[in-house]
Amino acid sequence: AQDKFKIGYSCNNFNDTFQTFIEDYARTYAEENNIEYSYADAGEDILKQQDQIKAFITEGVDAVVVVAVDTSAADPIIEMTKEAGIPVVFVNRNPFSEIEEKDIPENAYYVGSESIDAGIFQAEYLVKLMGEEKPVGYAILMGLLSNEAAVARTEGNKKVLDEYKNYKLLAEKNGDWQRDQGMTIAENWITAYGDELNAILSNNDEMALGAVEAVEAANRKDIVVMGVDLIADAITAIKEGRLAASVLQDAKGQGEGAMKIAESILKGDEVEKVTWIPYVLVTPENLADFE
Amino acid sequence: MDNQEPLLRMVDIEKSFPGVRALKKVNFTVNYGEVHALVGENGAGKSTLMKCLIGIYKPNGGEICFENKKIENYTTAEALDFGISMIHQELSPVLYRPIMENLWLGREPLNKFGLVDHQKMYEKSLEVLKEIDLQEDPRTLMVNLSVAKMQMVEIAKAISYNAKLIIMDEPSSALTEHEEKKLFEIIHRLKNKGTSIIYISHRLQEIVSICDRVTVFRDGENVGTEEISKLTLDQIIAMMIGRPMTEMYPKVKAELGDVLLDVRHLSHRKFFRNISFQVRAGEVLGISGLVGAGRTQLIETIFGMRPKSEGEIYVRGKKVEINTPQEAIGLGMGFLTEDRRATGVFAVLGVDTNIAIPNYDRFLNSLKLVDQRAVDQGCADFVNKIQIKTPSLKQAIQHLSGGNQQKVLLARWLMTEPDILFLDEPTRGIDVGAKAEIYKLISALANQGKSIIMVSSELPEILGMADRILVMHEGRMTGIIENTAEVTQDLIMHYATGTVDDFADMELMGEVHG
Amino acid sequence: MDKKQFNFQNMISKYGIVAVLILMIVGMSIVKPSFRTITNFLNILTQSSIYGILALGMTLVIISKGIDLSVGSILAMSAVVAASLGQTSTATSRLFPNLPELPVIVPILGALAIGTLCGVINGGLIAFTGIPAFIATLGMTTIARGFAYIYTNGKPVSTLIPGFRFIGQGNFLGVPMPVVIYLVMILITWVLLNNTRFGKHVYAVGGNINAAEVSGVNVKKMLLLIYTYMGLLAGISGVVATARMVSAQPGLAVGYELTAIASTTIGGTSHSGGIGTIWGAVVGALVLSVMRNGMTILGIHSYWQQIVEGLVIIVAVILDMRKNARKA
């Protein structure tokens, strides 16, 4: 007696600003397409996420969309959905990065971006800005240590910059994605490394904007700061020339994309196992396209 | 006799605390089967010596021989094994546990699986409680007992170790006549069994009646040990305070003024009913009764700590409703409570703060800030006036001897200059010298036109100080007596046990009305 | 039904928190039929098992007037140790590449050992240096967490031997294994607290440490043992968590200490020491997991979930207090 699809969305952590954007788009899509939508926030707790998905299943959803708290612990989620006979679409964080597409379990799908790309884009742009001649000291502001994106983006930074012997990694420290911590850490780096420090690459915009405040307060506008996510504040900051660049992770593409995939599966359409939504580097030059 | 060597010999015991040398080369011996009294002023070092003996403190010097063996570096648990047990001056029950678990704490009976045998514990507890005549279910939580009953449980616990030596540090200070008699019976029984007892008390009468020998302490030194029969009370007192005592009860009849406090038909849902009395300016009203008579609850109700169920209270002729102690204090009342630890001291705070807490209003400068110099001055005055023994005003009160803590609390209330002062067992644990000082103060206050209501279980004190005596029995008033020369301890006991009851008729009427 | 009026006031003041729990369950069952399925009840029990086990130890800790803020970190530390010793030989990223595949008991014992060790350190610090439990365990929180990260190099440890899967997702007579383990630990801890000398002394230490001391209780040893037991339970929780996820992460169980403390406190254990029951800890943990499960099923937005959770904790404890109200 059900003509409406019911989809459960399990968010890793709603205190992560970027996730709220993805979820916004997913929700909007559901509303516009007559899909019944339930939602849960795991607060960065894997077990809680499992429990919430179980509750979705109990409640009788037709599919679940999941931002995995930890991609290494996706197995139990896949298994419980398989048992319930419903598909699971992972979004944003990729549980299948280490396996071939054909090995992905039959009821599981992924929509998202390659986290490492964001780090690579930042680093490449940095090289473009600073050149290869003079020595460049940089530091990395990392997200929550338990987070795959934090690890992958940092890896992307290093992967590129390790190739250039003039680029020296001065420090890396986690600021838990938070702006205030980004600011405090940047203040201390500026003191510690002085003129040696030329760039701060941040795993997200929030921490990057904190670093921008520290840089300005110390009158060190020569320090290049970059973020990831392209949140509204970052757009403004790039426009004002305070932030050098950000990397757009396409929230709309991911949020809508995941819902679309889930809907298609339920309708019985043929869908790809993995849908890539590419990252885009956003700099003052191409900013206008994203406002 | 092979009793040449005493049961216990403590030689040259030294003990210091920061700022205080509590014991100065003290020697002390206890013979087999004797009841040995230990007396001295507050802070003389009695409890400290006993705590060294039971293993709570490690002495800084000296040696201890028990049963001819040198013992050193032992814990309380080991002391209990040697055969030494102790009733502590400061009550220390585990409040929210049953009586029986308190009794057997640390040596709970086990069954064959190594689990606690509750049934056996219950039965053994019944036996022990029977021995001290305490009719309580062993499963009752300690918190539901009155102070006196808690003390009886402590006594029961100490004797249940079947120790060779039992230390009793002021066991009777929380007891009334009835329990005290019980305690003496127990002591006699123990003595006949050959148990030795060290008995510490400030009630010197008791000592004369039950002890064999007495050791007197002054300022951390042993100033002499004697057969009790060879000394008079006055001699003991003189040894304690270093000079002869002049007069214990300096009671002068004060000029009686207006009625300050008028209590009419006051009842509490649970603890007492239909209590009426008046107190005039300059008058000392004594309240007497057996343990559990409800005296404490009566005062607590008047003072706004418990809700009354019926009756009225008039202060200076005006009807008042008192719902909190703050309101009571605002009406010029003060209340020295019975349970020093629970409702008296701020253990970790300094002597100064302990005295000044209700009084900061009078030490504010023009900016409404506390003038600490004035506070210190005010406190120092009282410390001198009632001879509180403390190394400094900042000393945490928990490090003072019990008696000195009591004096600090008294100073607290004297400083509020109350018109109506309630004193619940005001001299509990206080030495004779200081007692006399306190009586002098009470008298002086009465002379200044204050009303004093004094609850006391010490009949001599009531007879010595009160103008009139209100006696309670099981939550009822059985008499209000003018304290004339004809009034005897016996008479009061008759009222207190309910064998004489001036208000029996009224009670009946009350019943009909109720 | 005819005459017996249902009386909310009465029920609450008689049964306190249990009444709250029952009302929550009844209320949810009426609103959402999917709530009152056997599967869902087993889910709820499974969900409460991990912090439920922590709450058992926390009850002892809090009765003894202590606190343990480090249980979440110890859990994570134990979990990654268990996982690292329990990877299949085919796992892509093995922490110990040369380790043979071990029987599942080895990782389990490893986890319990590491949990116990952390507990011993906590207890030792508290007992022998006299620093407040709050500080000792706060320090342990960041230390154990740091080691968990270093041990795993910040990466999750996954692809575990099938033995874990049984512990996490298998069942015994229809009861999920995590629940079975929880029930066993409830029973053991209950006996420990109520029927052993150790248990009586836990109450004494918390109720009146002086009384305990003068009665010959070895207070230091007691503190050491209490935190050790807490550590052991954190280790057990770590195993259950690893088994449920069939993997372990160093960032696991952040904030679980608060959930465990909240469970015991909701269940009536007093932070002033000497008062508390295992029964209360179990009910408290259930209140929290019924609430979380219920809100997810009702589809309440996570922002509002936070608010409701806060309100429920407060209201539950207020109602429970009224039961105990004995002011004259």
Add this chain to the structure above:
Amino acid sequence: MDKKQFNFQNMISKYGIVAVLILMIVGMSIVKPSFRTITNFLNILTQSSIYGILALGMTLVIISKGIDLSVGSILAMSAVVAASLGQTSTATSRLFPNLPELPVIVPILGALAIGTLCGVINGGLIAFTGIPAFIATLGMTTIARGFAYIYTNGKPVSTLIPGFRFIGQGNFLGVPMPVVIYLVMILITWVLLNNTRFGKHVYAVGGNINAAEVSGVNVKKMLLLIYTYMGLLAGISGVVATARMVSAQPGLAVGYELTAIASTTIGGTSHSGGIGTIWGAVVGALVLSVMRNGMTILGIHSYWQQIVEGLVIIVAVILDMRKNARKA
């Protein structure tokens, strides 16, 4: 220099935590010259100001034998309120699109009001329902956080009027404004605790709540006021935090309550009530920020920083205890 031997043991046992702080500063200054610059010291002070201000209130709370777990959330709530009332009219995403640009005092008062309100609720619950402070403030933690998210819809609030920039990054006679605000609050709280009747009663409530009641202290009113003051300080911290970042996020200051509690505890305030000083809270906060600053400057890896931080907290308190050691 000749004869006066530097004696670590002695110094510690005399000055306790202050000696620890000095040793840390001296040690760092030797190892890293960049540490001993004026800028860096001002940085350290600025960085400690936010949780330093929280620690001041926490000192009162803990002296009164309470705890406040909600200060981080209250801070965040106040911060987003301040930011929402202080956006420029040109800001791209305005929370209140029709609000005119207000003088900076309005958002400040708004933040203080909201902080105070949360404090009043905490205090009211604790005083009038009698639930443990742990529970009341744990509930408030999630409630205030939830409202902060709902209020902002989960988004950061930024592009603020210049007045904020002055508070966050301006200075007064060369001293950064956050430090000036911190110093003023230290002074006010110090006078409050040491020179007012209120302060004396805080000690009394924590020292023995029953005795305080009998001595005419209005215990309920005291509890209400203590948590209210704590809420006010959280509001002030919220303003400082907003001003420093010239924006505010609902996820701000998670875990700051633990930092504040650790600061006071390192500074010698006792969780058993009645003991503690403002001075200690200041030193405790400095110990933490010197350590964090130092480790970042030394470039110690985040994983190891956690471990070092835990160790320093424990060791600092152990050393401080030895100063007070007066066990016979």
